[in-house]
Amino acid sequence: MGDTRLLQGRYRLEELIGRGGMGEVWRATDEALGRRVAVKCLKPLGPQQDRNFGTVLRERFRREARVAAALQHRGVTVVHDFGESDGLLFLVMELLEGRNLSQLLEDNQQHPLPVHDVVDIAEQVADALAHTHRQGVVHRDLKPANIMRLDDGTVKICDFGIARLGADIGFTARLTGTGIAMGTPHYMSPEQISGGHVDHRSDLYSLGCVLYEIATGVPPFDLDDAWAILVGHRDTPPEPLRNHRAELPEFFERAVLDLLAKTPDGRPTDATDLRRRIIAARPAPAAVFPAPFPLAPRAPHLPSWTRGMTTGHKAVGTLLPYTAPPPDPAAGLTGAWTPPAHQPATDRPGTDLAVPAPPGDDRRRTDPPATDRPSADRPRTDLPRPDRPRTDPAGPDRLVTDRPRTDCPRTDLAGPDRTVPGRVHAPVPRVVAHLDGRHSAGLSLGRLGRWDEAGKVHRSVAAEREHALGPDHPDTLTSRYEAGFALTRTGRDTDALREFGRVAEGRARALGPDHPDTLAARQEMAFVLGRLGRHAEAHRVYTSVLDARTRTLGADHPDTLRCRHNLACTLGRLGRPEEAYRTACDVAAARARLLGPEHPDTLVTRYEVAYTLGQLDRWTEALRTYREVASARARALGPDHPDTLAARHEAGIALGRLGRGDEALELYRDLVATRTRVHGPDHPETLRARHGLGVNLGRLGRWQDALVEARDVCAIRERVLGPDHPDTLVSCREVAVALGWLGLWAEALAAYERVAEARDRVLGATHPDALASRGDEAHCLQQLGRRTEAVELYRRVAELRGRDGGHWKAGADACYEGP
CATH class of the missing domain: 3.30.200.20 (Phosphorylase Kinase; domain 1)
Incomplete structure (x- = not known):
């Protein structure tokens, strides 16, 4: 330095x-x-x-x-x-105050850690890996030095993303003057050694090496040189842990040995599986098929870069005698899926049911805001929603994790002699592998934003997996889950709801009603119900899921807090802003305590707090909170990150509500410039910022400029998004507002009629947004002196509103900021 x-x-x-x-x-x-x-x-x-x-x-x-x-x-x-x-x-x-696991072993004079500490560390690391793997992030260099145990007992994994950078620079698995800089041989998976495909299961193997070492005092293959260590990882079964330390629980030994399977398919499906087995403290399933590699080293072929490698550094310096176990023809486990029999699968010992559970939590809200101008200056979501004319009030960061993707889960069938309920023969491995490959291809299409193609692939794979494996097999249900998600991204919410319902029912049968995967599918159902405007039903599902998660995971578990966050959003949609505000405040406080005040989850919930403050007309507090969130996100994510820009957009809305139009105008001009630079001039986010700019030009009385801006934005949205897209109709209405203020009521009426007819056609005549548009139209008729037509339209709207008919005019006046 x-x-x-x-x-x-x-x-x-x-x-x-x-x-x-x-x-x-x-x-x-x-x-x-x-x-x-x-x-x-x-x-x-x-x-x-x-x-x-x-x-x-x-x-x-x-x-x-x-x-x-x-x-x-x-x-x-x-x-x-x-x-x-x-x-x-x-x-x-x-800054972490504590010691990494390598230091703890050294502090313990090269002896293994206490059993209860080892099990606790295993559970916490498995929980963290389960989360990161669901985000599609693989560590690649998990070792004792990269795992910290803090003074309060919390365990944290360090250096995510650094391993892949090391590969770019040339450090990973290369010899240096002091040994291996990264990818130390003691903790490398066989696929890393062979230069093969590395996914989240490589991290599971490295975790097995770490747990083996802190539980026994030595790595699983602690030989004299790197070559022998690499051959051991690839070809030799590890010695059972209890040969080193008899006091270790049998279930823990079995779990670690499963992590050390030579092939990724032989390991647990994901880290959630490991955590569940530790909590359950039950024996793992019996072995069912021969080890795929020879058990004794024999002139191995290893990558050229391994030649001349030294062992590098391991966590401890003391070498215990190593004796390879005798060949075991049953080495290796499948963790094979078995269907429920007389009791729920989660209650039966020896079942390995977990598949990666896409979180499906804190998804972006797409419901209309309860504000006086429901769509004039609120940002929309990035999902085309022909059935929802109003835009999303929360912006892009209403979603905590934008549906992180995971690699394709394995299909746990050992061979042709394995059976599946309802079928005489299981599919041959090549069929299963082919379906796995197509599933992965579907995930890749989704990552590229090609959701229609991804959905077709997942639906096809789901049908074939159902035929080959059965309707309730985890792989079949995972494909259906992915198909449902793709449907939500293409605006087919009714179809998505049906798909998620089938997944939830199947997982409840196979895994139990309170299993995390079952609850994830039910939470997706609640999200889609909200998109469909069925907020009361969404509220019931969220409440049920929250009760289950609180009961099984605890009130402060991240999944529980995500569900409470979503419940706060739904309460706002139900017109219960005080409850929404209290719930959001509670979740924000819990997340700040557990994760830190600037953690992304904490900031998402603080964003929701600000939104509920706006619903309560407490705009000064809302503005302050939005600005704090924007500043924190700029520090953590960068000033051009979509989440940072979304918070700035909301701050502009708050300024407009407070009558500070000049400040709002300057903010939106800067936001338009940034969005244009980052996304391009025709991107929906850029157009949303331009829409906000036009609204505030009107607030400042610059209606001619506002009209020019609204017409331009409307034309681009119609070309890019379509004539009936919610955002296009919002811009069309803004054109009508400006025309009305300029006294051009005949032209304004034509624009209002277009919006009303489109919303009637897309949403139905009784939808609140369609009724609001008819109210705009009636007001315009009144301004043109066509009072008889206006009264008749007012009466028709009142009849459609039913019991709320006496209050409809105030709502229409609030929606229409005309003269």
Whole structure:
């Protein structure tokens, strides 16, 4: 570092607290906020790297840093900031007070940790990995030095995203002067060693190595040189843990040995499975098929980069005698799925049912706001919703995790002799592998935003899996789940609701009604019910799911808090803003306590708090909260991140509500420029910012300018989104508002009629938005002196509103800000 001690004029480096293959870690002070942080400074590129490589690396670093910053779990180290100073890339993280597992082993004089600590560490790490894997993030370098146990007992995983950067720079699995910088042989999976495809199951293998070591005092393969270690990982079954330490529970030994299966398909499906087995403390299933690799080393073929490798560093320095166990023809487990019999599957010992449970939580709200101008200046979602004319009040970050993707779950069938209920023969492995590959292809199409194609693939795979595996097999239900999600992204909410309902019913039969996967499917049902405007039903489902999650996981579990967050959103949709506000405040406080005040989950809920304050007409407090959220997101995610820009957009709405039109106008001009630069001039987010700009031009009495802006935005939206899209109709109405203020009532009437007819056609004549449009039309008729027609239309609207007919005019007047 030389004499440079201040990065970007903000982070004061004070004490070097660690050094590794990727660089140095410093204890530092964030002078802008006055808090203590840890700063990891990445090792600078060597002179052999060209300038283009450096540019690519910097972009990759920013992308990986954003991924790490977006991870939302108390078991993952929080990333506050990242940047570059004089060519030095750095990450700013929370400062952890504690010891990593390697240090704990050394503190324990090279002896294994107490059994209760080992089991607790295993459960916490499994919980954190389950979350990150659901986000599609693989660590790739899990080892004792990357797992911290804090002074209060909390366990955190460090350095997500750094391993892949190391591969770019050339550190991963390469020999250095002091050994292996990353991918230390003691913790590498067989697929890493062979240079094969690496997914979340490689992390499970590395976790098995870590747990083996902290439970026994030695890694599973602790031989004299790296070559022997790599061969051991690839070909040799590990010695049972209780040969080293008889006091270890049998269920724990079985779980760790399952993690150390040679092939990814032989390991538990995901980390959730491991955590459940630890909690249940039951024996694992019996072995059912021979180990796929020879058990004795024999002239192995390993990648060329392994030649001449040394062992590098492991967590402890003491080597215990290692004796390879005799060949075991039954080595390796399938964790085969079996259907429920006389009792729920989760109550039967020896079942391995878990599939990756897509969280489906804190999904973006798409329901109309209870504000006086329901769609004039609220941002919409990124989903086309022909059946919902109003735009989303919350903006893009109403979604905590935008449906993180996971790799295709394995199908746990060992071979042709395995049977599935209702079928005489199980499919041959190549059929199962083919379906797995197509499932992964569907996920890839979704990641590319090609949701229609992804949905077709998932529906086809679901049908074939149902034929081959049965309707309630986890793989079949996972494909149906993905098909349902793709349907929501293409606006087919009714079909999606039907699909999620089938998944929820199937998982309830196979896994039990309170299983996390069952609850995830039911929560997706609640989300879609809200999209369909069936908020009372959504409320009932959310309440039921919340009760189950509170009962099984506890009130402060992240999944429980996500469900409570969604319930707060739904309460607002039901016109119960006080309850929504109290619930959102409680969730925000719990998340701040558990995750930190600037964790993304905490900020999402604070965003919801601000929204409910707006519903309660407490705009001064709402503005302050939106600004605080925007500032925190700018620090954590960057000033151009969609979530940061969404919070700024909401701050502009609050300024307009407070009559501070000049400030709102300046904010929206800057937002339009940023959105244009980041997304392009025709992107829906850019158009939403332009819409807000036009609304505030009108608030300042600049109606001619407002009309020009509204017409331009309306024309682009019609071309990009379609003539009946909710956002297009919002802009069309804004054109009518401006025409009315300019006294051009005949033209205004034509625009109002167009909006009303489209909403009648798409939503139905009794929908609140359609009725509001008819109210606009009646008001315009009244301004044109066509009072008889206006009265008749008023009467028809009142009849359709039913009991609320006496109050409809006030609502129409509130929607229409005309003269």
